[in-house]
Each structure stands twice: as structure tokens, then as C-alpha cells.
Amino acid sequence: MSLSNWETKKMGKFTLRYQPYTLEMKHVFTVASFSRNTTPVVLTELEYDGIIGYGEASMPPYLGESQESVVSFLKQVDLGSFNSPFQTEEILSYVDALAKKNTAAKAAVDIALHDLLGKIMNQPFYKIWGLNPDSIPPTSYTIGIDTEEMIRKKVSEAGQFKILKIKLGLATDKMIINTIRSVTDVPLCADVNQGWKNKEEALEMAYWLAEQNVAFLEQPMPKEQIDDNAWLTAHSPIPTIADEGCQRLSDVTKLQGVYTGINIKLMKCTGMREAKRMAELARSLDMKVMLGCMTETSCAISAASQLAPLVDWADLDGALLIGNDIYSGMIVTDGICKLPNRPGIGIIKN
Amino acid sequence: MSLSNWETKKMGKFTLRYQPYTLEMKHVFTVASFSRNTTPVVLTELEYDGIIGYGEASMPPYLGESQESVVSFLKQVDLGSFNSPFQTEEILSYVDALAKKNTAAKAAVDIALHDLLGKIMNQPFYKIWGLNPDSIPPTSYTIGIDTEEMIRKKVSEAGQFKILKIKLGLATDKMIINTIRSVTDVPLCADVNQGWKNKEEALEMAYWLAEQNVAFLEQPMPKEQIDDNAWLTAHSPIPTIADEGCQRLSDVTKLQGVYTGINIKLMKCTGMREAKRMAELARSLDMKVMLGCMTETSCAISAASQLAPLVDWADLDGALLIGNDIYSGMIVTDGICKLPNRPGIGIIKN
Numbered sequence: 255m256s257l258s259n260w261e262t263k264k265m266g267k268f269t270l271r272y273q274p275y276t277l278e279m280k281h282v283f284t285v286a287s288f289s290r291n292t293t294p295v296v297l298t299e300l301e302y303d304g305i306i307g308y309g310e311a312s313m314p315p316y317l318g319e320s321q322e323s324v325v326s327f328l329k330q331v332d333l334g335s336f337n338s339p340f341q342t343e344e345i346l347s348y349v350d351a352l353a354k355k356n357t358a359a360k361a362a363v364d365i366a367l368h369d370l371l372g373k374i375m376n377q378p379f380y381k382i383w384g385l386n387p388d389s390i391p392p393t394s395y396t397i398g399i400d401t402e403e404m405i406r407k408k409v410s411e412a413g414q415f416k417i418l419k420i421k422l423g424l425a426t427d428k429m430i431i432n433t434i435r436s437v438t439d440v441p442l443c444a445d446v447n448q449g450w451k452n453k454e455e456a457l458e459m460a461y462w463l464a465e466q467n468v469a470f471l472e473q474p475m476p477k478e479q480i481d482d483n484a485w486l487t488a489h490s491p492i493p494t495i496a497d498e499g500c501q502r503l504s505d506v507t508k509l510q511g512v513y514t515g516i517n518i519k520l521m522k523c524t525g526m527r528e529a530k531r532m533a534e535l536a537r538s539l540d541m542k543v544m545l546g547c548m549t550e551t552s553c554a555i556s557a558a559s560q561l562a563p564l565v566d567w568a569d570l571d572g573a574l575l576i577g578n579d580i581y582s583g584m585i586v587t588d589g590i591c592k593l594p595n596r597p598g599i600g601i602i603k604n
Numbered sequence: 605m606s607l608s609n610w611e612t613k614k615m616g617k618f619t620l621r622y623q624p625y626t627l628e629m630k631h632v633f634t635v636a637s638f639s640r641n642t643t644p645v646v647l648t649e650l651e652y653d654g655i656i657g658y659g660e661a662s663m664p665p666y667l668g669e670s671q672e673s674v675v676s677f678l679k680q681v682d683l684g685s686f687n688s689p690f691q692t693e694e695i696l697s698y699v700d701a702l703a704k705k706n707t708a709a710k711a712a713v714d715i716a717l718h719d720l721l722g723k724i725m726n727q728p729f730y731k732i733w734g735l736n737p738d739s740i741p742p743t744s745y746t747i748g749i750d751t752e753e754m755i756r757k758k759v760s761e762a763g764q765f766k767i768l769k770i771k772l773g774l775a776t777d778k779m780i781i782n783t784i785r786s787v788t789d790v791p792l793c794a795d796v797n798q799g800w801k802n803k804e805e806a807l808e809m810a811y812w813l814a815e816q817n818v819a820f821l822e823q824p825m826p827k828e829q830i831d832d833n834a835w836l837t838a839h840s841p842i843p844t845i846a847d848e849g850c851q852r853l854s855d856v857t858k859l860q861g862v863y864t865g866i867n868i869k870l871m872k873c874t875g876m877r878e879a880k881r882m883a884e885l886a887r888s889l890d891m892k893v894m895l896g897c898m899t900e901t902s903c904a905i906s907a908a909s910q911l912a913p914l915v916d917w918a919d920l921d922g923a924l925l926i927g928n929d930i931y932s933g934m935i936v937t938d939g940i941c942k943l944p945n946r947p948g949i950g951i952i953k954n
Binding site: 531 | 691692693694696721725726727731732733734735854856877881884888889913
């Protein structure tokens with residue numbers, strides 16, 4: 255795919271460029287509700303005073319955004335009335351108010367703006383935020399729902415990781431865990447993707463998984479089953495984490511008591527600025543914080559990683575799952591995220 | 605007073621300097637519990653790589669800190685194990701853990717560190733935080749408890765202000781408000797400093813004050829009377845704001861329902877970093893935010909002002925009340941705070 259076809263939009267002192275791109279996944283990826291082997295994204299660039307910030311929107315199809323909807327949203331964005339990228343709060347409030355939802359499209363602007371600001375200040379964003387990159391927890395690596403043979407193959411390929419994220423939510427749950435436990439005793443976390451419908455069965459599985467050294471349960475039941483999720487959280491021997499049930503900052507206070515913690519993803523919450531507020535709010539409410547991702551290039555992954563020193567669990571393997579990343583940024587070595595000491599989100603084009 | 609007697613402390617790559625200084629107040633200042641005409645402060649400087657950040661601790665005597673306690677605290681601080689001022693989170697966590705309370709002493713380090721960081725990044729902190737300085741609410745100006753004649757004199761001197769803060773809490777409350785209303789109809793806010801003890805009388809006063817165009821009540825009753833403050837908040841026609849009842853970030857969630865909002869002061873909450881978190885947390889909890897100060901030089905006032913675009917009410921007159929400010933920074937013009945476009949907290953020595 256050519257990357258020379260940027261749409262360019264001049265807006266006063268700012269220039270926005272964007273281009274659809276299709277990520278090719280190394281393995282077919284299966285979770286409780288679907289399988290796929292590509293992910294559509296839109297890459298962005300935001301230029302001000304000769305400095306360019308990079309951004310990205312990633313649109314797994316089940317979340318309702320597409321390359322078309324993102325491009326359509328970006329066509330609406332006009333930063334011409336803003337004099338400076340340092341009017342961050344107002345710029346991002348304006349972008350957020352342009353339309354409901356469209357959170358990945360908004361994140362594509364937010365990430366590019368943060369990269370631009372970091373480059374103007376000549377510092378990585380984790381430094382601007384005062385965070386120590388050496389305190390990022392080990393990132394998990396995701397094993398999708400698959401056959402026994404493929405699971406064994408994927409786990410053996412994942413030898414560097416200190417924690418594996420296992421997709422559950424189907425009748426094959428125990429088979430998958432038993433298969434993994436036949437080849438490794440590395441800690442696991444379980445992402446059920448709303449796959450369990452009955453709270454008593456969910457609790458039984460929670461106890462069984464705790465015995466299998468599973469650290470926590472992500473979105474065990476449908477997000478609409480608030481009372482059931484709260485009941486499970488109150489009784490479960492391991493923490494529960496809201497993913498589908500937690501999109502934005504305004505959701506967090508409502509989730510106190512329903513889940514032990516939240517999974518923050520830039521594509522759900524409109525980007526780095528709101529993600530940081532969600533992490534700090536959850537901390538103030540004594541909730542756990544997980545930082546996740548979609549299938550993304552090193553652009554959005556490196557953006558999220560700037561925040562990773564603040565969280566309990568990192569799940570930042572999105573760029574490792576694709577074969578055609580076009581940026582280099584945060585790298586994973588022995589399961590540990592290493593942030594580049596470069597300004598902004600710290601990426602360069604491959 | 606000479607300002608050439610800095611104590612100097614080398615700590616690895618950092619150098620900390622500090623010096624006690626006594627602020628002389630233009631007017632004798634009376635609130636519900638005491639009168640005074642000076643305020644002790646300690647000025648600080650934090651140097652790294654040839655760049656110097658300025659800080660300040662201000663110690664109104666009733667809060668329990670003194671020049672001696674601040675100097676004693678600063679003697680304990682050793683940043684020798686930190687390689688970079690960008691390890692902000694860890695540096696300030698270390699400083700906070702050195703001793704309980706001592707919040708002004710901790711703020712003196714926090715402010716100097718933020719000023720230093722802003723100078724390294726060559727940007728004012730309000731820009732680093734992405735805030736628009738044009739959206740700061742008008743600052744109030746404080747009229748202490750006094751005779752009718754002095755109150756008239758002070759109000760006439762305060763002609764530029766769009767809102768006046770009136771100290772109440774004694775038997776003279778209605779006399780003071782009536783005196784002010786005989787000379788001006790500018791909006792007021794009432795700071796009771798825990799002066800009212802009876803909730804029914806407090807509610808009666810709240811209704812009377814609302815009719816006198818008083819915008820809100822600060823700390824109407826003793827902070828220990830939690831149920832009474834909550835009852836008043838539920839029944840009052842105007843918002844209630846916690847001041848003595850709200851010190852730090854960990855207090856904020858507990859004050860939901862007890863007060864309508866909180867008054868954040870750097871000297872209570874250990875400085876700029878925690879103050880910003882408190883403002884954002886209060887917002888997420890749908891609480892109002894006021895930003896206040898002690899009697900301070902333009903150093904601590906300019907530090908607090910960086911945050912002021914985030915708040916509902918600003919009360920940043922502390923440097924206007926003194927006759928021997930040694931810095932220039934944020935200035936008040938026609939009752940509006942104007943932030944200098946200088947790096948860090950934006951101050952220069954006079």
C-alpha cells in the first residue's frame with residue numbers, strides 16, 4: 255500500500271494530513287465474537303510552525319468506526335481559529351464537541367497534537383508528565399481463541415513475556431487454559447470480552463482460573479449486566495476489570511463497586527489527555543488501572559506507552575501482532591516496554 | 605531584611621537554597637480567630653544544570669508550620685539519588701514521604717521543581733498543562749473583619765475588583781455586609797472560617813447573604829461538624845466551599861455531598877502537582893473548584909495562577925496584601941489575573 259497519498263488540509267497556522275492504511279495481522283485473531291486478519295487504521299499528521307506530530311486512529315470493525323467515518327470526521331475538523339497548539343484543552347474540547355462517539359477519530363487528532371507539543375518542548379511526553387519509564391509493568395501478550403495446536407505454537411513464540419492475556423468466553427475456555435498450562439506456568443490474565451452470561455458460572459470460573467494463576471478477569475460479563483458484574487466483583491477471588499463497560503472519563507465514577515478496575519484505551523477515550531485523567535481518577539477512587547490497546551502501529555502504541563508508568567497492568571502488544579508497522583517507537587524487550595528517549599510520542603518512520 | 609543569606613545544600617546534580625523572609629502586610633488582617641500584620645515565609649531555589657527554579661513556603665501561624673519547621677524539613681530533603689528533575693512523580697512522592705504534614709515546606713520544593721521544569725522546557729506551566737490564560741475567572745480581593753470606617757476605606761481601595769471576599773464569622777457579620785452594600789453592589793463571597801456553630805442560624809445567614817448578592821459560602825461551620833455542613837449544603841441557596849475541611853487529594857472524595865466544592869491552596873496540598881489533580885478530581889465528581897492562597901509573594905501566587913484557568917473562582921490576592929514582594933509575576937489588572945508569558949511559573953526578581 256502506498257503511503258504517499260496524504261489528504262492535506264490547511265487550517266490557519268495548522269496543517270492536518272491523513273491517510274487510510276490497512277494493518278495486516280501475523281495470525282488470524284479470534285475472540286468471543288469474531289475472527290479477522292486485518293485492521294483498518296487512519297494515519298494522521300498535524301503540522302505547526304514546521305514541526306509535525308504523528309497520530310493514528312485504529313478501527314476494529316465491531317466498535318462502529320471505519321476509515322470512511324474517520325476521514326469524514328477529520329474533514330470536519332478545523333483548527334483555524336486556534337493560534338497555538340498549547341491551547342490543548344480548548345482544541346480537544348472543540349474536537350470532542352464536533353460529533354458524538356468517533357473516539358478513534360478524535361484520538362488521531364489528540365495523539366498528533368501531543369506528539370507535536372512534545373516536539374516543540376523537545377521532551378518525550380512521559381517526561382513532561384513527570385513519569386519514570388522504568389516503572390512500566392511488564393506488558394501482556396495476547397493469545398486469541400484457537401485450536402490446541404495453534405495455541406501451543408503461539409505460546410511458544412511468546413516466550414519473552416512475563417504475563418499472557420488469554421481470550422476466553424466460549425465453551426473452549428478450560429481447554430485453552432489447560433493447553434497453555436501444559437506448556438508454561440507464566441502468569442495469565444483472562445479477557446472474557448463479555449462472553450459469560452451467568453454470574454454463578456462466572457464465579458465458578460473465577461475460582462478455577464485463580465487456581466490456574468490467572469491474575470484478573472477482564473470484562474467477564476456483558477457490560478449491561480451491571481448488577482451481575484458488581485456481584486461477581488464482590489465475590490471473585492481475583493480483580494475484575496471493565497473494558498467494553500468503560501469508555502470515557504465520565505464512566506469511571508459509575509464503575510466504582512461494579513468492577514475492581516478499568517481498562518483504558520486511547521481509541522475508546524479520545525486519546526492521551528483523557529486517558530491520563532482516567533488513570534488519575536481511578537487511582538483517586540482506589541480502582542485498579544489497566545492500559546490496553548487495539549491492533550495499532552507503533553504510533554498509537556507509543557502514545558499509550560507514555561502513560562504506562564502510571565498503571566497496574568499494561569497490555570501494549572498491538573504493534574507486535576502486525577506485519578506491516580510503518581513506525582518504530584516503544585519496543586518490547588524480554589516482555590518489558592522500553593520507551594525511546596525521543597520528543598513527543600517518540601516514533602520515527604521506518 | 606537582607607536576601608543574601610541563602611543556605612545552600614548540594615545534593616548530587618541538584619542544589620537547594622533556602623532563606624526565611626518576613627512579609628509585611630499593608631493592613632492589619634483580622635479573620636474570625638486572630639489578627640496579624642506579618643507573615644513568615646521561606647524562599648527556595650532549586651538548581652539543576654545551571655537553571656534555577658524558584659519556590660516559596662508561606663506559614664500563616666495558625667496552620668502549624670513556621671520558618672523553623674520549614675528549614676528543618678528542607679534540611680532533610682536530599683535529591684542526590686535522582687538523576688533528573690523530570691522524575692517529578694518520584695521526587696515529589698519522596699519529599700511527601702519524608703514527614704507528615706509540613707505541606708508548605710513540601711510546596712516550597714514542588715513549586716521550585718515546577719519552575720525549573722518549565723524553564724528547561726522553555727514554556728510557562730499553564731502552556732505545558734494546555735490551559736488558556738484568558739479563561740481565568742476574575743480574582744476576588746479580601747476585606748478582613750474591621751471597623752465600619754476601615755471597611756469603607758478598604759472597599760474604596762478595591763475598586764478594580766469584580767468580586768470581593770468578605771471575612772465573616774463574628775457577631776459583626778450583618779454590620780460588615782451592610783457597610784459594604786452601602787458603598788458598592790459588586791458581587792461578594794463570604795469566608796466564614798468555621799465561625800458559625802449552629803446549622804439553622806447558618807442557613808438563615810445563607811438566605812440573607814444570597815439576597816445580598818453573595819455568590820458562595822466558604823467553610824461556613826467547623827470542619828469537624830461534617831453532618832451540619834452537609835445539611836447546610838443540601839439546604840443552602842448558594843454553594844458551600846470547603847477550605848479548612850479540605851487539605852489534600854485524599855480528602856476530596858470524602859467531601860462529596862458535604863460541600864458543593866473545594867478551595868485548593870498550594871500551601872495546604874503540597875504544591876502544583878497535587879493541586880492540579882485535586883482540581884481535576886473535583887471536576888470529575890461534579891464539585892466546584894476555588895483556587896485560594898495564603899499571604900504570599902508573587903512566587904507562590906504565580907505558581908497557583910498557572911492552574912487558574914481550570915477553576916470556577918480565583919482568590920489570588922495574596923501578593924497584593926503585602927508591601928515587600930520581592931518578585932514580579934502574575935499581575936492583577938481590572939480584577940483580572942494576567943499571567944506572564946515567561947517559562948515555568950513566570951517570575952523575575954524585583
